[in-house]
Amino acid sequence: MISLPRDRMDQVVKRFDMLEAQMAAGPDPDAYVKMASEYADIQEMVAKIRDLQAQERELDDLQAMLADKSTDREMRTLAESELPEVEERIEALQKDIQILLLPKDAADDKNAILEIRAGTGGDEAALFAGDLFRMYERYASEQGWRFEVASASEGDAGGFKEIIATVSGKGVFARLKFESGVHRVQRVPETEGSGRIHTSAATVAVLPEAEEVDIEIRPEEIRIDTMRASGAGGQHVNTTDSAVRITHVPSGIVVVQAEKSQHQNRARAMQILRARLFDMERSKAADERSESRRLQVGSGDRSERIRTYNFPQGRVTDHRINLTLYKLDRVMMGELDEIISALISDHQSRLLADLGVDG
Numbered sequence: 032m033i034s035l036p037r038d039r040m041d042q043v044v045k046r047f048d049m050l051e052a053q054m055a056a057g058p059d060p061d062a063y064v065k066m067a068s069e070y071a072d073i074q075e076m077v078a079k080i081r082d083l084q085a086q087e088r089e090l091d092d093l094q095a096m097l098a099d100k101s102t103d104r105e106m107r108t109l110a111e112s113e114l115p116e117v118e119e120r121i122e123a124l125q126k127d128i129q130i131l132l133l134p135k136d137a138a139d140d141k142n143a144i145l146e147i148r149a150g151t152g153g154d155e156a157a158l159f160a161g162d163l164f165r166m167y168e169r170y171a172s173e174q175g176w177r178f179e180v181a182s183a184s185e186g187d188a189g190g191f192k193e194i195i196a197t198v199s200g201k202g203v204f205a206r207l208k209f210e211s212g213v214h215r216v217q218r219v220p221e222t223e224g225s226g227r228i229h230t231s232a233a234t235v236a237v238l239p240e241a242e243e244v245d246i247e248i249r250p251e252e253i254r255i256d257t258m259r260a261s262g263a264g265g266q267h268v269n270t271t272d273s274a275v276r277i278t279h280v281p282s283g284i285v286v287v288q289a290e291k292s293q294h295q296n297r298a299r300a301m302q303i304l305r306a307r308l309f310d311m312e313r314s315k316a317a318d319e320r321s322e323s324r325r326l327q328v329g330s331g332d333r334s335e336r337i338r339t340y341n342f343p344q345g346r347v348t349d350h351r352i353n354l355t356l357y358k359l360d361r362v363m364m365g366e367l368d369e370i371i372s373a374l375i376s377d378h379q380s381r382l383l384a385d386l387g388v389d390g
Contacts (some may be wrong), residue, residue, distance in 0.1 A: 035125060039132065040080050047077040076131040090117050133382050138206035138239035138313065143198045144306040145237055149186065150213065152231020157186025158290030159216045159340075160233040162363060164194050167210075169365025175226040176200030181299050182288050195238065195303060207237045209351075209374040219343070232336075240302070243311035248305065254278040255297070258287075275300050282308065299303060338370075352377045 050070045054063060096102050096110045147163050149156035175200040184192045198207065215232045258274040275296040277288045286304045288296035306352040339348045340359060347362050347370070348355045354373050356362065362370070 035128060036132065040128070043073055044077055044080055047073050054081040073086075076128065079124055079128050083121065083128060086117055086121045086124060090114070092123060093117060129383065130379055133379060136205070136208075138208075140202065141204045142200070142240040143204045143207050143237050144181070144240055144303055145196045145198055145207065146193070146235070147191065147195075148193045148234045148236075149191065150232035150234050152216075152229065154186060154188035154190075155216075155220045155229055156233055157190035157192055158188065158220075159190065159214075159231055160194065161186070161190030162216075163214060163233055163235065164191060164196070166363050166365055166367070167198075168196075169209075170367045171198055171200070173208070173365055174203075176203055181303065197302070199240075204237070204239045206371050206375075207240075209371070209378070210235050210337075211237045213334050215336055215339045215342070217339065217341045235311075238306040238310040239313070241305040246304060246305045246309045246312070248279070248301070248308070252280055253304075254280060277301065277304055279304055279308065282311065284308065284311075322375070342366065349374065 047070065050066050054066050054070065057063075058066065093110045093114050096106060097114070102110070123132075129271050145167060147160045147167075149160040152159070168178050177197075178198050178200075181195045181197055183194040186192050213232050213234055215230060217228055217230050219226055220229050254277070257275045258276055273296060274287060276285060277297070277300045278285050284304060286300045286307070288300040288303075337349065337351055339350070340363070341348070342359065344357075345359045346355055346357045347359050349370055352373055354370065356369065358366070
């Protein structure tokens with residue numbers, strides 16, 4: 032049986048009951064919204080804790096029945112047949128509760144900024160960046176998320192030198208955060224006459240979208256320049272004087288937006304700047320905690336090669352967890368759940384091991 036922190040479980044149930052009573056009493060709207068959010072966060076855990084407690088009572092009853100010498104043969108046979116099923120349900124519930132009790136990443140519920148940049152490989156790298164963009168776009172659609180292009184710089188032969196999108200919906204960052212890193216592709220380019228396999232790469236960065244309350248940017252810390260958009264964004268640039276460049280002086284981070292509306296460019300550039308600063312703060316805090324790098328899937332370093340897409344063999348390999356799937360065509364169509372779920376499970380196992388939890 033798995034050892035669980037019973038005191039903490041009792042506290043969660045008590046908190047749940049208290050929230051339920053307070054919400055029923057009709058607090059002011061702002062307080063109600065805050066309570067309802069916390070209530071929803073722990074509702075699944077409380078349901079499983081109560082189910083576990085019921086199954087444990089059932090187990091005690093069955094064991095008592097089997098220990099009682101006066102129990103008749105028919106009841107004993109029934110108890111013996113039910114005992115393994117109850118023990119199996121208890122073990123499954125314990126594992127679920129164990130995961131639900133793990134420390135939460137405060138950014139997991141946030142929306143995300145997805146940045147894809149062509150790396151080594153010239154035109155082929157830009158084409159691959161475009162393939163990755165469409166892969167994530169399809170995955171977002173399958174999840175019911177909203178997916179919007181914030182800025183794009185097209186490659187000379189197609190694809191993108193760089194493309195940035197905002198992804199909004201339930202649990203976006205929690206499911207996409209392990210996609211950050213170098214993605215490598217091995218395939219024969221259409222322009223290759225000899226049939227030689229080329230290797231190229233693209234870098235993916237997934238940043239949690241930050242609110243103003245998360246990151247304060249003072250006016251004196253930024254420099255805003257309005258520029259003539261010289262066409263670097265290809266068909267995405269529809270005006271000549273709309274580009275906005277925002278420089279965050281303390282960090283040196285520069286964000287350029289060159290879409291239709293100058294007003295929209297400024298808002299989008301600030302949104303991306305805020306996300307990059309928030310990500311930088313999170314990374315710095317993680318570096319300061321000696322155990323943090325061990326708890327991440329891989330090092331979390333964006334220069335790390337995390338995944339290879341081999342087209343001739345139809346396989347995709349995630350190097351951090353040694354997972355290889357021979358269904359590359361379906362992965363490129365947005366079927367990422369198997370890979371993402373495996374990465375999350377690996378991360379949870381690392382957390383459990385670090386906490387010294389048995390089972």
